[in-house]
Amino acid sequence: MRATRAIYAELDQRPVQRDCIRRTECCQFKLTGRTPMLTAGEALVAAAALRATGRRSLPESADEKTGRCPLLNPAGKCLIYDARPFGCRTHFCSAAGGPYTRDEVRDLVRRLEEIDARLGGDGPHALPMALEDALEKILHPARGAQRR
Numbered sequence: 001m002r003a004t005r006a007i008y009a010e011l012d013q014r015p016v017q018r019d020c021i022r023r024t025e026c027c028q029f030k031l032t033g034r035t036p037m038l039t040a041g042e043a044l045v046a047a048a049a050l051r052a053t054g055r056r057s058l059p060e061s062a063d064e065k066t067g068r069c070p071l072l073n074p075a076g077k078c079l080i081y082d083a084r085p086f087g088c089r090t091h092f093c094s095a096a097g098g099p100y101t102r103d104e105v106r107d108l109v110r111r112l113e114e115i116d117a118r119l120g121g122d123g124p125h126a127l128p129m130a131l132e133d134a135l136e137k138i139l140h141p142a143r144g145a146q147r148r
């Protein structure tokens with residue numbers, strides 16, 4: 001988790017002009033046609049942040065039409081904004097400056113993939129599933145160890 005957070009901090013230091021003003025357009029997966037894909041390290045960071053809110057499971061997504069992210073609360077705020085996954089930090093809507101290009105973040109993506117491999121992951125998974133798995137690991141670490 002430390003290594004993943006270090007990557008997020010490094011991204012924040014990059015001199016690329018983007019300005020997320022939390023319009024949450026990119027959090028409506030059906031409308032955008034995109035669901036963030038999380039590597040194992042990202043999922044653990046996000047799950048730990050969700051756990052820190054006192055939750056033991058993913059909130060039910062309230063809006064079938066937009067397929068809104070389950071981490072977007074009814075007031076339209078991300079429950080884990082400071083721990084949001086890499087995709088949420090790089091796929092900006094056009095109002096916020098547009099998405100990062102692959103070249104701008106290729107090295108960081110590679111490091112996330114390396115962390116995924118070290119954690120025994122098999123590549124990125126869609127946010128809801130990745131978070132459910134990571135929550136299970138945090139809540140029941142012994143079960144994961146037994147499965148391995």
Ligand code: SF4
Pocket residue numbers: 024026027036069070071072077078079080081084085088
């Ligand atoms: S994790 Fe937060 S920023 Fe990312 S899609 Fe969900 S609500 Fe939006």
